Amino acid sequence: MSGTALVCVGVLVLGERGQAQSQAAVTATVQPMLSVNIPAGDLNSSLLALSRTAGLQVFYDMDKVKGLHANAVSGTMTADEAFSRILAGSGYTFSRSGSHISIIKSSSAIMLGPVRVGGTYQTPVPSTAMIGNLPPVLPGGEIARGGQLGMLGNRDVMDTPFNATSYTAEFIEKRQIRSVPDALKDDPSIRSIFSTGTAGVERIQIRGFSLDNVDMSYGGMYGMMPFSGVTSELAERVEVLRGPAALLNGMSPGGGVGGVINVVPKRAHDKPMTKIEADYTSNSQFGGHADLGRRFGSEKQLGVRLNGMIRSGSTAIPYNDMKTALIATAVDLRLDHVRLSTDFGYQQRDIDGVLPYVSLATGVPVPNASRSKRNLDLPWSYFNGNDIFGDFRGEVDLFRNFTAYGSVGVHNYTYRGAYSQQVVIKDALGNGAGATPVGIAQNGRYLTAEVGVRGKVESGPVTQELAFSANRLDMTMGRIFGTNTGIPTYAMNLYSGPDRFLLNQAVSVPRSSPKTGTSTLSSLAFVDTISALDKRIQVTAGLRVQRVQSASFTAATGAQTAIYDRTAISPSVLAVFKPLKNVSIYGNWIQGLQQGTTVGTTYANAGEIFAPYKSTQYEVGVKADLKRFIVSFDVFQISQPSTVYDVKTNIMSTNGNQRNRGLELNIAGEIVHGLRATGGIMLLDPTLTKTQGGTYDGQRAPNTAPVNFNMGLDYDLPFVKGLSVTSDIMYTASEYIENSLTNRRSIPGWVRLDMGARYAMNNPASRDGKITFLLNVDNVTNARYWNSSGYNYLSLSAPRTFRFAVTADF
Numbered sequence: 001m002s003g004t005a006l007v008c009v010g011v012l013v014l015g016e017r018g019q020a021q022s023q024a025a026v027t028a029t030v031q032p033m034l035s036v037n038i039p040a041g042d043l044n045s046s047l048l049a050l051s052r053t054a055g056l057q058v059f060y061d062m063d064k065v066k067g068l069h070a071n072a073v074s075g076t077m078t079a080d081e082a083f084s085r086i087l088a089g090s091g092y093t094f095s096r097s098g099s100h101i102s103i104i105k106s107s108s109a110i111m112l113g114p115v116r117v118g119g120t121y122q123t124p125v126p127s128t129a130m131i132g133n134l135p136p137v138l139p140g141g142e143i144a145r146g147g148q149l150g151m152l153g154n155r156d157v158m159d160t161p162f163n164a165t166s167y168t169a170e171f172i173e174k175r176q177i178r179s180v181p182d183a184l185k186d187d188p189s190i191r192s193i194f195s196t197g198t199a200g201v202e203r204i205q206i207r208g209f210s211l212d213n214v215d216m217s218y219g220g221m222y223g224m225m226p227f228s229g230v231t232s233e234l235a236e237r238v239e240v241l242r243g244p245a246a247l248l249n250g251m252s253p254g255g256g257v258g259g260v261i262n263v264v265p266k267r268a269h270d271k272p273m274t275k276i277e278a279d280y281t282s283n284s285q286f287g288g289h290a291d292l293g294r295r296f297g298s299e300k301q302l303g304v305r306l307n308g309m310i311r312s313g314s315t316a317i318p319y320n321d322m323k324t325a326l327i328a329t330a331v332d333l334r335l336d337h338v339r340l341s342t343d344f345g346y347q348q349r350d351i352d353g354v355l356p357y358v359s360l361a362t363g364v365p366v367p368n369a370s371r372s373k374r375n376l377d378l379p380w381s382y383f384n385g386n387d388i389f390g391d392f393r394g395e396v397d398l399f400r401n402f403t404a405y406g407s408v409g410v411h412n413y414t415y416r417g418a419y420s421q422q423v424v425i426k427d428a429l430g431n432g433a434g435a436t437p438v439g440i441a442q443n444g445r446y447l448t449a450e451v452g453v454r455g456k457v458e459s460g461p462v463t464q465e466l467a468f469s470a471n472r473l474d475m476t477m478g479r480i481f482g483t484n485t486g487i488p489t490y491a492m493n494l495y496s497g498p499d500r501f502l503l504n505q506a507v508s509v510p511r512s513s514p515k516t517g518t519s520t521l522s523s524l525a526f527v528d529t530i531s532a533l534d535k536r537i538q539v540t541a542g543l544r545v546q547r548v549q550s551a552s553f554t555a556a557t558g559a560q561t562a563i564y565d566r567t568a569i570s571p572s573v574l575a576v577f578k579p580l581k582n583v584s585i586y587g588n589w590i591q592g593l594q595q596g597t598t599v600g601t602t603y604a605n606a607g608e609i610f611a612p613y614k615s616t617q618y619e620v621g622v623k624a625d626l627k628r629f630i631v632s633f634d635v636f637q638i639s640q641p642s643t644v645y646d647v648k649t650n651i652m653s654t655n656g657n658q659r660n661r662g663l664e665l666n667i668a669g670e671i672v673h674g675l676r677a678t679g680g681i682m683l684l685d686p687t688l689t690k691t692q693g694g695t696y697d698g699q700r701a702p703n704t705a706p707v708n709f710n711m712g713l714d715y716d717l718p719f720v721k722g723l724s725v726t727s728d729i730m731y732t733a734s735e736y737i738e739n740s741l742t743n744r745r746s747i748p749g750w751v752r753l754d755m756g757a758r759y760a761m762n763n764p765a766s767r768d769g770k771i772t773f774l775l776n777v778d779n780v781t782n783a784r785y786w787n788s789s790g791y792n793y794l795s796l797s798a799p800r801t802f803r804f805a806v807t808a809d810f
Helices: 018-028 043-054 081-088 171-172
Strands: 011-016 033-039 057-060 073-077 093-097 100-105 109-113 146-148 154-158 164-168 188-192 205-206 209-212 236-244 259-265 273-281 283-296 302-315 321-334 340-350 357-360 382-399 402-419 422-425 431-434 438-459 462-481 490-493 517-532 538-553 560-580 583-592 615-624 629-646 651-672 675-692 707-715 723-732 750-762 769-780 786-790 792-794 802-810
Touching: 011 093, 033 081, 043 057, 043 081, 073 081, 081 093, 081 100, 146 164, 146 259, 164 171, 171 236, 171 490, 205 560, 273 302, 357 750, 629 675
Parallel strands: 057 100, 357 422
Antiparallel strands: 011 109, 033 073, 093 100, 146 154, 164 236, 188 205, 205 209, 236 259, 273 283, 273 802, 283 302, 302 321, 321 340, 340 382, 357 792, 382 402, 402 438, 422 431, 431 490, 438 462, 462 517, 517 538, 538 560, 560 583, 583 615, 615 629, 629 651, 651 675, 675 707, 707 723, 723 750, 750 769, 769 802, 786 792
16 A cells, blocks of 8 residues: 555444454454654654554544643554553543554543544655654644754654754744744744845854854755745744754755754645635735645545745835745655655745945944934845745665665755945944945855665664765855946935935946856765664764865856865764653764865965864753653853964964853743743853964854843633734843954843734634634834844844734635
């Protein structure tokens, strides 16, 4: 039979007599022994997990078991023993008929009503599979129990030797989140740096280190995310792995070391879905979103998901208009031992009234954010970005517990724009000058591929999980600026705006951009995980060999100007220990990789190419699974190298270093019935340990706050059925914006509050569908504060923003 989900509509009547006969027949049959490791949690999620492990069809009414608790089950046993342990104390038992398991009330005969299948596939799917094998969610539905760990595949959160969180589509939809960075707003380890109105750039920090759009992965593949900003409509889930992960994922294009953001592509669910949304965002931005999913075939082998969105109009930022359009499709095929999927997407983003960054001249105090203009009203400024991307993935089960996989993807983007990149404030009164406007054309192509094998070997009390991966990412970029030397800088005041003479400047923008650079990232990796005592002890060791090749070319002639080719070896060790069934203690020693510098012509060792920089992390943590929610605590240290030079010999070397030490406390899940919480606190000590000549040794690193607190709450009001409220609070402490021995400048700390409400009612046009009304307000108090980019740029916070939407499920 094909590996698909079975949907059965009908009425199942089972009584005690039928149950006894069925179970007696099973007793007479010798059942195979299974290795089972299912943590305590939501009963529905546990039944789904056990159905996959045992390869059985499980029938039950999902609504009747909603909110019920399942016991933890771990060890080697028959499927019947596992079902008995999971159901103990729930008020339900089970009945078997061959490979069919029916979940029924423990008491007298009962009619269960419409029957649904609690499982993803009819035939067992190996734990080594990735396609269509999402980890289950925690109670409340906002956070998943696990996520993707690169070449290691999916891991339950309690078996993950990192601090990791997976935000679901339900979390995103409840808060009407529009971008992937905003989906991370309840994460204390993450801070968004630039708003979307700044020339399409979205940059975030993880554990104090920057990460750009190109460093986000799409189903584990780098280089696939839209350059002009990643919309949340692309995501089934948004997964965060904190800390460097070169072993697991390879080197990202930008070499981000603070962590990994993975966007899980959408797939058709077993249940047909049709969702339509109409929405409004202040000040006058209107939009709509349609999301449709269907599965076809006698066993639902073929799945199709269509997903489209468009929004256009003025934003809450003055003089700023934005249009975003997205169309995405996904097709997947699930067979006995083969699974295939493909994705295609096109995104367009146009911005009028681009926001410049704010830079400060030497000695000028940080401006008063509460008086600063959010936009300087340059109506000629614009940004137009287009992204088209697609991928193909496949998995083949070679033999028992071994799966081979492969993927290939391509992404092309183009953008053109005219804007002033920054304004420089020159005195305490806010007077300054805007930079000469630039006209820019840029394009890029990313071609990525990966092949690998992951499998499991069981030998008595010891289980060995092996993984091998080979990947490659080819990048070709082109960038050229127009000739605008005739346009002068313009006088302006941060509190009153620019001189008006510049409002209608004609900025020259090239029509196209020739090739100016190429890069190839290729690597081989091997990982071995040994576990014992029913996975109570897990030790992972691995090695990745990473090669980095790049070249630069002149835009005018195409002549090659520089070439780079270096290799680095990155080992890692990870461990998980479970002293109790619901407690995990973990540790990791792992590295991140960034492209090394080619020494410039002004140094004595000009032309020397440094090996890729290795950022090293040490982390120890503990997680507790408290049935409905999970609490985690960890301490970590990340050391990132940088370049310095010897003033006597004029030789540049990689002896610089920034060391970020921190602790994190996180909570995720349903605290009590109807109240969901996501968030925590991060305390960070970012220290410069090796600076040029030791000048700034021991200083706190700039552009990084020492205290970050986030907490998101979602509560179902008990006195009005279908009515829920949300609140999200974010606090960031004061942070320095520069290195200095005297009069070091800093931006003040800030607090932001988001709130929302939603009301869901039955959809009269659909049997099971809902109509939901949503209202969300970002930055309720309209707080004004500065964000620091790390490039001597400041950007002002977004203003109070209202969002209203009506969604209908059919």
